[in-house]
Amino acid sequence: MFIQTDVGDERSIRHLDEQAIRGLGKIDIVLNNATVAPLGAVKDLSIQDWDASYLVNLRGPVLLARAFIPGMIERHKGTFVCVSSTGMAYMAAYESMKAAQVHMASTLSSELEGTGVTAFTIGPGYALTHTAASSIPKLAKMMGKSADEILTSIGAAAISIEAAGAGFAAAVALAERYTGLEIASVASLIDAGIDTGTANSSSKKTLTPETISQIGALSGKIRTTLAEQSADWKRRSIFEQQWLIRSFKQQAGRPVEQWLELLLRIESLAGQGEGAGILALGAPLNLLSRYYGQLADMAKGYVKDPVQREEQLGIVHAWQAECDQLDGLLKS
Numbered sequence: 418m419f420i421q422t423d424v425g426d427e428r429s430i431r432h433l434d435e436q437a438i439r440g441l442g443k444i445d446i447v448l449n450n451a452t453v454a455p456l457g458a459v460k461d462l463s464i465q466d467w468d469a470s471y472l473v474n475l476r477g478p479v480l481l482a483r484a485f486i487p488g489m490i491e492r493h494k495g496t497f498v499c500v501s502s503t504g505m506a507y508m509a510a511y512e513s514m515k516a517a518q519v520h521m522a523s524t525l526s527s528e529l530e531g532t533g534v535t536a537f538t539i540g541p542g543y544a545l546t547h548t549a550a551s552s553i554p555k556l557a558k559m560m561g562k563s564a565d566e567i568l569t570s571i572g573a574a575a576i577s578i579e580a581a582g583a584g585f586a587a588a589v590a591l592a593e594r595y596t597g598l599e600i601a602s603v604a605s606l607i608d609a610g611i612d613t614g615t616a617n618s619s620s621k622k623t624l625t626p627e628t629i630s631q632i633g634a635l636s637g638k639i640r641t642t643l644a645e646q647s648a649d650w651k652r653r654s655i656f657e658q659q660w661l662i663r664s665f666k667q668q669a670g671r672p673v674e675q676w677l678e679l680l681l682r683i684e685s686l687a688g689q690g691e692g693a694g695i696l697a698l699g700a701p702l703n704l705l706s707r708y709y710g711q712l713a714d715m716a717k718g719y720v721k722d723p724v725q726r727e728e729q730l731g732i733v734h735a736w737q738a739e740c741d742q743l744d745g746l747l748k749s
Contacts, residue, residue: 424451424477434484444485446589448498449478449518454511454548456555467510474514478521486525486534493533496592497525498585501540501599507559519599526597527663537595539588541581541602576602587611594675597666604670607699624692628746632695633687635743639705640680642736647673668708670701695747702744709737 420436423429437444453473455466478499489495499518502511518538525536543549557564576584584602587609588595594608624632650661666672671679679700686694713733716726 422451424449424480425472427480430480430484443492444488445494446496446498447481447485448500448585448589449481450500450585451477452500452511452548454508454552456507456552456559457510458507458559459509462510470510470514474511475517475521478518482521482525486529489534490529490532495534496589497522497529497534497536498589498592499536499538501538503540505556505560507556522599523597523663523667527659535592535596537588537592537597538599539585539595539602539605540599541584542576544576544578544581544602546578580606583611594671596672597663598670599667600670604699604701610697624695624746624749626690628749629687629690629692629695632743632746633684635739635746636680636683636687639736639739639743640677640684642739643673643680643705644677647677664711665708668704668711670704676705700747702740702747706737706740706744709733709740713737 418437418440420433422433451473453469455462455470457466482497486495486497489497499522500515501519502515522536522538529536553567554564557567560567581602584605588600588602588605591605591608595605650658653661662673669676679698682698683695683700686692686698713730716729716733
């Protein structure tokens with residue numbers, strides 16, 4: 418069912434709402450995939466181009482949220498998805514609005530807690546859509562490169578349009594897992610147990626019995642540490658507790674409960690000698706390491722006593738090193 422809509426126009430969104438409800442009865446899922454991508458240096462791009470990007474890439478999602486989220490809350494069911502992007506030079510008018518969508522979804526997630534409605538952000542990855550394909554020659558010229566050089570630099574990181582779309586669908590199906598997070602299509606495909614067919618597919622890797630044993634032991638240590646930390650969060654004030662939980666999700670890519678579940682699953686599979694099963698989980702230990710890196714940075718700024726600061730940094734760096742070691746074993 419196609420309804421021609423200008424997502425930046427409030428009257429057009431009202432028309433979309435009316436026609437969609439008339440044809441479908443209710444709206445359970447909103448995926449903000451409409452976009453325009455003006456290119457140019459910040460100092461050169463016209464304010465009209467910035468305004469056009471704002472209308473579609475930020476005002477549009479806001480209008481759609483205002484139109485459809487109230488009904489979702491009323492039914493205690495729904496998924497609202499923003500779409501992010503990772504770009505490069507000469508894409509600020511586009512990327513700035515996409516970054517704003519990430520923050521909007523994160524805020525929505527907090528506001529929608531307990532309503533049955535989920536909000537999160539997904540990035541498709543480097544998918545050669547019509548917008549991307551038409552932009553690459555222009556972008557290459559601005560960067561003093563050829564279009565082929567840009568495509569080559571993307572290389573193995575590229576994902577087919579079909580795989581990116583399947584990742585969107587998988588993410589919606591697993592929406593509760595991603596609430597408040599920013600993920601990628603590839604991550605949701607892995608979580609859904611779908612082989613992405615990339616050169617780095619886990620099906621092409623094997624683990625030795627010794628490595629599997631090391632993975633099981635490290636996973637247990639990391640899980641124990643994380644369980645103790647999350648238990649400590651519950652003893653903090655409600656505001657500090659919420660901040661700690663939100664910060665962890667943003668840096669580690671998923672809620673602490675899901676990390677504890679994932680690490681326990683790795684331990685269990687290691688105990689059974691299931692190396693292939695461990696690899697199929699696609700555990701992103703680099704994200705957990707990133708979280709501990711942020712903790713270390715915070716300790717540098719907040720702990721004034723140099724002796725205490727070095728002591729805390731040593732502890733946090735040890736936690737981070739365990740995550741890096743486990744990540745290395747999974748990629749070995």
